[in-house]
Amino acid sequence: MSNPDDETSDPRGPATRAVQGGRQPEWTRMPGQPGAIVNPPVWRASTILYDDVAHLRAALTDQHQRLFYGRKGTPTSWALADALTEMEPGAAGTMLFPSGVAAISCALMAVLKPGDQLLMVDSAYDPTRTFCEKILRPMGIDTLYYDPTVGEGIAAIITDRTRAIFLESPGSLTFEVQDVPAITAIAKARGIVTLIDNTWATPLFFPALAHGVDISILACTKYIVGHSDSMAGSVTANAEMWKAIQSTAYLFGQMLGPDDAWLALRGLRTLPSRLTQHQKSALAVAQWLDEQPAVARVLHPALPGSPGHALWQRDFTGSTGLFTFVLNGGDDKARAALIDGLAHFGIGYSWGGFESLALPVDPQRFRSATQWIAEGPAIRLHIGLEDTQDLIDDLAAGLARFQENQK
Numbered sequence: 001m002s003n004p005d006d007e008t009s010d011p012r013g014p015a016t017r018a019v020q021g022g023r024q025p026e027w028t029r030m031p032g033q034p035g036a037i038v039n040p041p042v043w044r045a046s047t048i049l050y051d052d053v054a055h056l057r058a059a060l061t062d063q064h065q066r067l068f069y070g071r072k073g074t075p076t077s078w079a080l081a082d083a084l085t086e087m088e089p090g091a092a093g094t095m096l097f098p099s100g101v102a103a104i105s106c107a108l109m110a111v112l113k114p115g116d117q118l119l120m121v122d123s124a125y126d127p128t129r130t131f132c133e134k135i136l137r138p139m140g141i142d143t144l145y146y147d148p149t150v151g152e153g154i155a156a157i158i159t160d161r162t163r164a165i166f167l168e169s170p171g172s173l174t175f176e177v178q179d180v181p182a183i184t185a186i187a188k189a190r191g192i193v194t195l196i197d198n199t200w201a202t203p204l205f206f207p208a209l210a211h212g213v214d215i216s217i218l219a220c221t222k223y224i225v226g227h228s229d230s231m232a233g234s235v236t237a238n239a240e241m242w243k244a245i246q247s248t249a250y251l252f253g254q255m256l257g258p259d260d261a262w263l264a265l266r267g268l269r270t271l272p273s274r275l276t277q278h279q280k281s282a283l284a285v286a287q288w289l290d291e292q293p294a295v296a297r298v299l300h301p302a303l304p305g306s307p308g309h310a311l312w313q314r315d316f317t318g319s320t321g322l323f324t325f326v327l328n329g330g331d332d333k334a335r336a337a338l339i340d341g342l343a344h345f346g347i348g349y350s351w352g353g354f355e356s357l358a359l360p361v362d363p364q365r366f367r368s369a370t371q372w373i374a375e376g377p378a379i380r381l382h383i384g385l386e387d388t389q390d391l392i393d394d395l396a397a398g399l400a401r402f403q404e405n406q407k
């Protein structure tokens with residue numbers, strides 16, 4: 001576990017690292033010319049031309065961040081990978097993927113082998129669960145789902161076959177914050193690898209490796225890209241797991257195209273200021289919703305009463321724009337009336353862009369270790385960068401439509 005005081009740690013703050021990461025002079029300067037461009041450009045390649053046969057042979061020995069073959073990347077993807085590594089204290093390296101799901105599946109394949117058992121948080125992103133059932137289980141790797149609030153209780157469900165524990169904090173749709181330090185300490189003592197889907201907080205608000213996690217995964221599609229126009233995933237690992245992640249990604253032929261890498265790197269530069277605003281606006285909307293009689297509960301880690309709120313206060317340095325609220329009574333039709341009439345919220349899955357979104361969610365369909373019991377239907381919101389008052393007015397009219405349709 002790295003800590004902010006050890007001598008290998010970077011003295012720069014996280015926002016400075018987001019602005020400066022991956023801008024190596026050899027990727028921003030032209031040989032023989034003074035001056036530099038700010039952001040590494042898009043380098044597109046399949047073939048790499050070698051200077052001579054001796055160079056071709058020599059290149060075989062170290063292909064990491066060297067021009068070798070298009071699949072091993074170009075300076076555009078190396079710059080993004082390096083910048084993400086710099087965002088994560090304690091990291092040895094980052095591999096890039098064409099989507100968040102590709103990053104999750106490859107990280108699991110790097111760690112697990114037939115006969116192993118995986119402990120998976122019950123509030124995991126649904127396609128993560130589906131990967132465990134449709135790909136891992138037929139390979140002889142079984143998944144046991146655990147309560148996101150288990151904390152130290154994880155020790156009781158570990159068996160001799162447990163090879164890895166997968167966390168997602170806060171959880172998808174229901175936003176339970178996990179006791180990451182407690183779980184990773186127990187895992188370390190038993191030689192078990194821990195992985196986390198850190199898409200919601202990003203390393204800016206939750207440096208996962210510094211909290212004891214071995215492998216941190218991001219759907220860069222969300223806040224890193226930040227503009228809803230590109231898809232990408234990343235896996236950042238500590239020194240123990242880095243070689244396994246790197247070789248598994250290479251063996252599966254996984255990579256991120258240079259145009260998407262460039263868009264993600266461009267997004268990363270403004271991540272700190274975007275997240276600051278998403279945080280502020282989402283909190284204002286969540287607090288307003290919490291006071292409305294038509295709303296039974298707001299599941300937002302920064303609100304007291306949300307599951308794991310004290311852990312969020314202890315471990316996170318911020319909250320982002322995605323949360324869920326539960327309606328008081330009502331049915332699917334009343335919920336649809338609320339959502340369908342919204343003027344400023346799109347209806348869509350992939351959050352993390354500058355725009356607001358509303359989505360009907362039914363967590364009971366994706367839970368097996370725990371039960372989802374709610375006062376009414378639920379809606380997940382992504383609060384974008386619009387004027388907060390416009391969003392609140394829109395939701396107020398939506399709640400009136402909900403109540404009208406409830407009668």
Ligand SMILES: *Cc1c(COP(=O)(O)O)cnc(C)c1O
Nearest residue numbers: 099100101125197199219221232
């Ligand atoms: C969207 C999402 C993913 C998957 O990312 P894609 O790039 O869409 O494949 C993984 N985890 C979480 C928590 C997500 O919200």
